Amino acid sequence: MIGAGKVGTTMGKYFVTHGEEVSGFYSRTVNSAKEAAKFCNTKYFSELDSLIEVSDTLFITVTDGAIKEVWDCIAAKDVKGKSVCHFSGSLSSDIFSNAEQAGVSVCSLHPIYAFSNKFTAYQNLTEAIFTVEGDEQAVADIYRMFEKLPNRLVLIHTEAKTRYHAAVSMASNHVIGLLSMAVKMLEEAGIESTAAYEMLTPLVKNNVEAALKYGCEQALTGPIERNDLGTVRHHLEVLSEEQKAVYDAIGTELVRISEKKHTERNYRQMKELLRKESE
Template identity: 40%
Template sequence: MRLIIPPDIGGDRLNISKKIGFIGAGKVGFSLGRYLVENHEGVMGYYSKNPDSAKEAAEFTDTIVYKEVEHIVEDCDILFLTVPDGIITKVWEEMKLLSIEGKIICHCSGSYASTIFSEISQCKAFGYSIHPLFAIHSKRNSYKELSQALFTIEGSSTYLNYFEQMFQRLGNQVQIIQAHDKAKYHAAAVFMSNFVVALASCGQNLLQQCGFEKEQALSALAPLMKNNVEHIIENGVISSLTGPVERNDVETIRKHLQVLEGEEKEIYKRLSTILIKVGMEKNAQLNYEEMENELA
């Protein structure tokens, strides 16, 4: 999706380097701030209601620690609210009472849209959600890998081009999305991140029931998991499907269902039903009706 710069916003204004501040100093604030500093963007510093965390983040990024939120708002053009999702609204309600005309207010939530900044147009400010499609595990190390992340951006049309160009300049892929798609977008990320952990836990538990030690079970499954993910990335979902569903092996599916119990059995049935749809695309000549009945 290509965007047209609104007529009242000139190209020069979009290209002017802007001063960036962070309100909140957790893993995302640490990581994004250091990433921007490493790429010579104008990060000014951090404010947090926990002064120690702001001080630590400022030292980590070689920037300023702000003791008053009013001062960081005054100094910066762009303010990232890198606070937990559950308190974005609370922080915003406090910021609305400050002088924020012309300010660019961003959060990094995957699930919330910029519409969480209620009445922002009345404040004559501009709101955005900017989210790296990447699991930030460490506040001191994740910044090293952020260059690999795709950033999704959603919000006011005024500065969409500015942020798109900024992250592209850093080498990131960028996707502009719509506010009403944020929840579905975040659900997709959960499928490919958190749910993978759930499936690994299921596989590990089943091997433990077969006599494997816990760490041995995970070690045994690791090459299978890595190889499968690599094939999906390189060859796509359909080409990567193997196993009993792909070859329409009803008897093996039946054996699996006989030994599985409870939620693991239900997960197996639900995921196998999805795999049948993939199998139909890969093997149009096969008839999966008997397998569908077995899984019903």
Template identity: 30%
Template sequence: MPTLSIIGGGHVGRALGRLLAGQFSVQDVLTRSPQSARQAAHFIGAGRALHEYAQLRPADVYLLAVSDDQILPACAALAAAVPLAGAVVFHCSGALASDRLQAASEAGAYTASVHPIRSFADPAAVAAHFAGTFCGVEGDARALAVLDPALQAIGGRPVAIDAAAKTVYHAAAVFASNYLVTVLDAALRAYQAAGIAEDVARELARPLASETLNNVFRMGAAPALSGPIARGDFATVERQRQAVAAWDGATGELYQALVGPTVALAARKVQG
């Protein structure tokens, strides 16, 4: 099997290392300290624990499982430590593109990024239940020719993304998760402002939010839109805007900021 060395022994490096150990021969596991390197190699179940780049041996594939701010220095250190001509070097950032691996490219490596779209809070659980995980991938075709089959073999579902739009791609997850929580929090607080207890407010919002999500993923966003804007009832929208702004200024601004995009969505519904 081709050899794989892993730079970084955090949750992502450990989980992917254990998963990919069946597709590659894990050679070296490099982290900042001997102890963390030993722990990572033990979790992965393979690899020689290292804490200095000078100890690295040449490998066919290198995984940079480091934080976003460490990708450039880690890649530069890797390129200075081992010959990279013909090797594959990839990172796992959701926000940064493979062009951050320029030092490896200049050394003759084929570079890519692989972003598994899930939480790695529990590496053991990720390794045990990786099947079906979507992975945003982009980079050199020769790198992806090695990585895509490996991801598919461990149950991943590679999805090609535009490297130039990597930051927008990452923002999609923020809209789908983080900002969704913010909007739902506004709904729960508005219910409470109307005198409804918090636990009851959650039960009131749950079926509405759940059905809406199901409709979006079943039919698409535009067909799932309902409510006053979808009906063209802008008198109600304005009354709500004024009332929410009077109750809580910041939430009023959020309500107003969502009017324009929702009007555009309603127009798409009509056109569709």
């Protein structure tokens, strides 16, 4: 493991817990490598060359901005026959330039999971799905490694990596932003923050659970799905420009879902209303 932060420490502990052999940790900060190694009951290395020598697979678990720098350092060493893998969600294995000349097989592995605490995150990682893309050999090595793990692996195309990451970011981070805006609007309506969250909890939980279980079409309810022009018009009248822009953008997607769910309904006026307000 090259990097001893949240991802490196979590994955190292997770691998060890499920019977994988982790040769050790290397980090620019020796104390971080020592801490991670102790937590994972393995070794730390003060020299990168020493870690490379005893490892068949090198996992780069540094920040996205540092991956290329670490790779350039690795590629200049004797790494022929090894596999190299990073954990970035937004970057693909294409970042490993000249991999063929270095004699290594490369891939990227990404858990659809939020690493909150490097000493506890591994405990709930069993439910996470991982995506992998890259060279055939490196991907095969990852699949063999995951035979000991309970997680599902999904193979994705290298050229689709950025679109994939944008999608999972929207499903995670953007949902938080939307929820934050809803809480702010409730506060503007005179409801305290604590009460706002309490009010939204069962609504949000039930909607998300229904969408994930039955699909978005079946879970969708509300004025846009009902084709209730009057209610949507009233909503738009009281929103700020920022709120209206978000409402319009997501509303357009809701119309698309509604049209699939109710093929007999005509949503033309709803589309025109949203389009007019967004102009």
